[in-house]
Amino acid sequence: MHDARRTIPDASSQGVDVSNRSVAVKVERLVMSFGTVHAVGGIGFDVVPGSTVTLLGPSGCGKTTTLRCIAGLEMPTAGRITVGGHVVFDGENGIFIEPERRNIGMVFQSYAIWPHMTVGGNVGFPLAISGVPKRQAEERTRAVLDLVGLGELQGRSAADLSGGQQQRVALARALVHEPRVVLFDEPLSNLDANLRERMRTELQLLQSRLGFTAIFVTHDQEEALSLSDHIVIMNKGLIEQTGTPQDIFKNPETAFTARFLGYSNVFPGRLAAIGDAGSVAVDLGEGRRLSARWRSRSPPRQGADCTIAFRADRVALMPANDPAGGNAFPGVVETVAFLGTCFDYTITSGAVQVQAEGPVDHPVARGQAVSVAIAPEHCHAFAAED
Amino acid sequence: MTLAQTVAHPLRIPLLRGHGFLIVAIIYAGLAVSVIYPLLAVFVQAFSEGAGLSIEKIQEVFTTPNIIEAVFNTLIISVLTVVMAGTIGVMLAWLVARSNMPLKRILDPLNMVPFYLSSVVGALSWQVIAAPRAGLLNSLFAPFFDTPPFNVYSVGGIALVLGLFYTPYVYLFTLGSLQSMDASLEDSARMSGASKLQTAIRITLPLSAPAILSACILVFVTAAGIFGVPLVLGVPGSVHTLSTLIYRAINEYPADFATAAILSSALFLFTAIFTVVQIMILRGRRFTTVTGKGYRPRQVDLGRWRWPAVGVNTLYLLFVIGPFIALLLVSFQDAWTGAFDWARLTLANYHKVIFVDAIAKRGLINSLFISTIGATIAVAVCMLLALVVHRTRLPGREGLSHLAMVPVTVPGIVLGLGFLIALITTPIYGTLWIIMIAYIVHYLPTGLRNSESLVQSVSRELDESARMSGATWRGAMWRIVVPLVAPGMVSMWLLLFVTYIREVSSSMMLFTFGTETISIALIQIMEYEPYGVSGAFGVLQTVLVLACVAFIRQVSSPRQSNA
Ligand SMILES: Nc1ncnc2c1ncn2[C@@H]1O[C@H](COP(=O)(O)OP(=O)(O)OP(=O)(O)O)[C@@H](O)[C@H]1O
Numbered sequence: 035m036h037d038a039r040r041t042i043p044d045a046s047s048q049g050v051d052v053s054n055r056s057v058a059v060k061v062e063r064l065v066m067s068f069g070t071v072h073a074v075g076g077i078g079f080d081v082v083p084g085s086t087v088t089l090l091g092p093s094g095c096g097k098t099t100t101l102r103c104i105a106g107l108e109m110p111t112a113g114r115i116t117v118g119g120h121v122v123f124d125g126e127n128g129i130f131i132e133p134e135r136r137n138i139g140m141v142f143q144s145y146a147i148w149p150h151m152t153v154g155g156n157v158g159f160p161l162a163i164s165g166v167p168k169r170q171a172e173e174r175t176r177a178v179l180d181l182v183g184l185g186e187l188q189g190r191s192a193a194d195l196s197g198g199q200q201q202r203v204a205l206a207r208a209l210v211h212e213p214r215v216v217l218f219d220e221p222l223s224n225l226d227a228n229l230r231e232r233m234r235t236e237l238q239l240l241q242s243r244l245g246f247t248a249i250f251v252t253h254d255q256e257e258a259l260s261l262s263d264h265i266v267i268m269n270k271g272l273i274e275q276t277g278t279p280q281d282i283f284k285n286p287e288t289a290f291t292a293r294f295l296g297y298s299n300v301f302p303g304r305l306a307a308i309g310d311a312g313s314v315a316v317d318l319g320e321g322r323r324l325s326a327r328w329r330s331r332s333p334p335r336q337g338a339d340c341t342i343a344f345r346a347d348r349v350a351l352m353p354a355n356d357p358a359g360g361n362a363f364p365g366v367v368e369t370v371a372f373l374g375t376c377f378d379y380t381i382t383s384g385a386v387q388v389q390a391e392g393p394v395d396h397p398v399a400r401g402q403a404v405s406v407a408i409a410p411e412h413c414h415a416f417a418a419e420d
Numbered sequence: 421m422t423l424a425q426t427v428a429h430p431l432r433i434p435l436l437r438g439h440g441f442l443i444v445a446i447i448y449a450g451l452a453v454s455v456i457y458p459l460l461a462v463f464v465q466a467f468s469e470g471a472g473l474s475i476e477k478i479q480e481v482f483t484t485p486n487i488i489e490a491v492f493n494t495l496i497i498s499v500l501t502v503v504m505a506g507t508i509g510v511m512l513a514w515l516v517a518r519s520n521m522p523l524k525r526i527l528d529p530l531n532m533v534p535f536y537l538s539s540v541v542g543a544l545s546w547q548v549i550a551a552p553r554a555g556l557l558n559s560l561f562a563p564f565f566d567t568p569p570f571n572v573y574s575v576g577g578i579a580l581v582l583g584l585f586y587t588p589y590v591y592l593f594t595l596g597s598l599q600s601m602d603a604s605l606e607d608s609a610r611m612s613g614a615s616k617l618q619t620a621i622r623i624t625l626p627l628s629a630p631a632i633l634s635a636c637i638l639v640f641v642t643a644a645g646i647f648g649v650p651l652v653l654g655v656p657g658s659v660h661t662l663s664t665l666i667y668r669a670i671n672e673y674p675a676d677f678a679t680a681a682i683l684s685s686a687l688f689l690f691t692a693i694f695t696v697v698q699i700m701i702l703r704g705r706r707f708t709t710v711t712g713k714g715y716r717p718r719q720v721d722l723g724r725w726r727w728p729a730v731g732v733n734t735l736y737l738l739f740v741i742g743p744f745i746a747l748l749l750v751s752f753q754d755a756w757t758g759a760f761d762w763a764r765l766t767l768a769n770y771h772k773v774i775f776v777d778a779i780a781k782r783g784l785i786n787s788l789f790i791s792t793i794g795a796t797i798a799v800a801v802c803m804l805l806a807l808v809v810h811r812t813r814l815p816g817r818e819g820l821s822h823l824a825m826v827p828v829t830v831p832g833i834v835l836g837l838g839f840l841i842a843l844i845t846t847p848i849y850g851t852l853w854i855i856m857i858a859y860i861v862h863y864l865p866t867g868l869r870n871s872e873s874l875v876q877s878v879s880r881e882l883d884e885s886a887r888m889s890g891a892t893w894r895g896a897m898w899r900i901v902v903p904l905v906a907p908g909m910v911s912m913w914l915l916l917f918v919t920y921i922r923e924v925s926s927s928m929m930l931f932t933f934g935t936e937t938i939s940i941a942l943i944q945i946m947e948y949e950p951y952g953v954s955g956a957f958g959v960l961q962t963v964l965v966l967a968c969v970a971f972i973r974q975v976s977s978p979r980q981s982n983a
């Protein structure tokens with residue numbers, strides 16, 4: 035409820051804390067509780083200018099809440115948020131900058147296109163609000179609409195646009211006042227698969243052309259891996275792991291992360307032996323034992339319960355009793371499914387059911403006895419989940 | 421101002437900021453003064469006869485024979501009204517929602533018409549046809565009876581008119597519940613071997629019970645507190661209710677404020693208790709039968725009872741609309757002889773109430789003034805309240821909507837008395853403004869419910885994206901939310917306008933010479949003018965109201981599908 039008009043700050047605006055220039059958004063010890071529900075339980079991460087960070091996690095883990103706290107649409111319970119070197123929220127010092135003064139663009143999950151305005155009216159709104167002269171505003175609106183490929187729709191009513199068009203209008207509106215940071219809450223989830231892939235590419239092109247910093251929320255791991263420079267994996271309001279897509283994909287630090295990134299084989303076990311350089315031996319019961327890499331931050335303890343995870347495409351199916359399969363255990367093929375590029379197998383070994391993938395040119399028949407082999411570096415062991 | 425400058429003067433978080441806190445405090449104070457203070461004034465008056473706290477006067481009041489009789493009359497009228505409105509309302513709702521009764525599309529909106537009509541005009545039209553001597557029906561049947569068979573000046577007559585006019589409340593609640601019910605619940609009863617009738621009685625009705633019960637309680641308390649109809653139909657036959665006694669106590673010379681306040685407190689307690697019960701019933705069960713899947717419940721085939729069902733529905737409409745037609749005929753006659761006579765056709769009655777009769781003219785102008793300005797203020801206040809409650813995070817905002825709902829428990833006559841006691845010594849007494857304020861407060865719950873559902877129908881992300889585009893809170897509300905709900909605000913304005921035009925109870929307590937409203941003028945004209953003149957005035961009011969209602973339907977029916 036303030037009258038302050040915002041102009042578009044240029045890069046040379048005064049009073050910027052230069053030491054923080056290398057961080058576009060900084061979130062520290064952020065807590066957000068709704069009554070007794072702790073949606074966000076004290077998280078922190080940094081976003082490098084011009085990069086894309088994705089908040090990834092299952093439904094209800096607090097992604098949207100975190101994003102809304104950065105936007106200023108929620109009042110966090112505690113913590114500190116810095117955008118472009120300016121503190122926009124600080125629980126201890128009672129600082130809260132209203133959302134309209136944070137210079138952040140946002141694309142909502144529902145797109146939130148105003149149905150009582152034209153397409154041009156929607157996109158030009160931020161300019162009209164900040165008092166940009168009409169002529170200039172119209173030109174810039176036009177330019178941004180061209181950028182997202184909707185140039186000819188400027189005068190159309192926004193009430194009946196298709197999903198893809200709405201998405202582009204929302205994007206144009208978020209970009210028109212050239213914010214340094216743009217927030218995206220599952221912007222692609224309402225689109226069909228084809229359109230989703232195209233928009234993903236277009237988003238990346240736009241970002242490299244305009245150079246804004248993007249924070250992206252999604253629960254789709256593939257989207258996160260393909261779009262981001264950095265991924266923040268969230269679980270129950272806390273950060274599970276952060277890192278580059280490759281890093282996270284190759285080296286999950288927790289069983290949760292592994293499972294969430296599509297590791298289809300996750301089993302409980304016991305630490306039988308501890309070697310050097312993080313190698314461990316995991317006992318899976320009934321004589322099955324695998325060598326694995328220890329991934330948890332806490333050091334491994336001999337005899338402790340643990341969790342082991344490996345991907346289906348890392349499993350090699352060998353003829354039974356093949357001496358070449360070192361890190362292996364025996365099993366029987368239970369189901370076979372042809373998926374076009376590969377075969378999908380379920381192998382039963384006592385109480386354990388393993389998912390495996392095999393090449394199309396060497397099919398394995400149902401009921402066949404096999405040896406399930408996984409290279410130790412693709413076998414990840416974690417402290418047991420509680 | 422650039423971001424850099426704002427950081428130089430960081431704002432305190434809103435919780436600690438004077439700004440929002442002040443706004444909430446002002447709204448609380450405004451509501452306390454306009455809603456709570458008049459009620460308190462009544463209580464204080466009730467317990468402070470003479471000096472200090474007094475119980476004696478209360479004992480005296482409740483041992484007076486005609487007051488005891490009035491309490492019984494009030495109860496009997498309320499019970500009869502509920503039985504009638506409940507039976508007819510549920511039956512018609514079931515026929516419209518769940519049967520293949522023909523002509524539903526026409527009957528459904530017609531069944532809602534009495535909801536908008538003034539029950540005082542209804543009472544007047546029933547006088548025309550069933551007054552002991554001059555009533556149309558009585559003169560029709562006179563050859564067959566020694567004494568006139570119909571007497572509308574009775575407990576039964578009052579309950580009949582109230583029952584007819586409150587049927588739409590039960591109808592509306594029940595219809596909503598029946599239409600939103602999951603059809604598979606009934607289908608599975610049929611599959612378990614229940615007949616159509618058994619299914620209706622054992623499955624459908626119990627599932628709608630919370631809606632029906634809650635509508636019945638609403639009708640029960642409204643009937644207990646109603647004033648206009650008992651005044652028009654009860655007083656001529658010396659049938660008193662609590663509300664007419666309250667009015668009489670104030671109009672005696674000297675005015676007996678103590679008795680009026682004691683009776684009002686009793687009436688308020690009665691309505692408040694039942695209203696709280698009603699709210700609890702609605703809260704617990706609201707969503708139990710609603711699945712939101714939006715597929716149509718199955719319709720029961722009435723077979724050869726299809727047309728008799730139309731007959732039943734038409735009979736109800738005839739009871740409501742028939743007397744109005746009689747009134748219309750009477751209003752075009754220069755003298756009423758018990759039958760329409762072309763030779764006596766005249767417009768003189770209309771000429772009289774529009775151009776000649778001073779009270780009629782004043783009533784019309786005053787009511788138009790109060791209703792136009794009052795509805796405008798009420799829409800603004802209710803929208804502001806709804807926006808503060810649903811679109812801010814200001815502390816204490818939820819309490820605001822609870823406080824604004826308090827008048828739902830207060831009968832108009834009690835509220836009128838409260839404003840009278842509280843403001844009689846101030847200059848505002850004797851002006852149109854005091855009546856306008858009483859209307860706004862009395863129907864604040866109606867307006868607030870309306871505006872809250874309007875605001876809630878706009879997705880939050882629509883205004884949040886305006887904030888992210890740089891708009892202030894006020895800017896986002898003004899440029900996004902308000903334009904999106906504008907058609908709804910027009911309907912809301914018209915609904916309040918119609919409600920204000922019909923209001924009787926609190927106006928009756930607050931009017932003075934010169935500030936008569938249209939309903940007061942009608943009641944006064946009925947006392948000294950023949951049916952033709954009061955009929956013309958009643959028709960005028962009805963036409964005004966129906967024109968507004970037609971307009972409401974026009975505005976709200978092709979509802980734009982906003983995101
Ligand atoms: N306004 C609110 N009031 C109460 N609880 C809330 C509110 N908003 C969110 N929550 C709760 O906070 C938790 C996190 O919600 P959030 O919307 O951030 O999840 P999310 O990660 O975005 O999930 P999704 O993928 O389903 O969108 C949930 O348990 C949710 O129920």
Ligand SMILES: [Mg+2]
Pocket residue numbers: 097098099
């Ligand atoms: Mg979400």
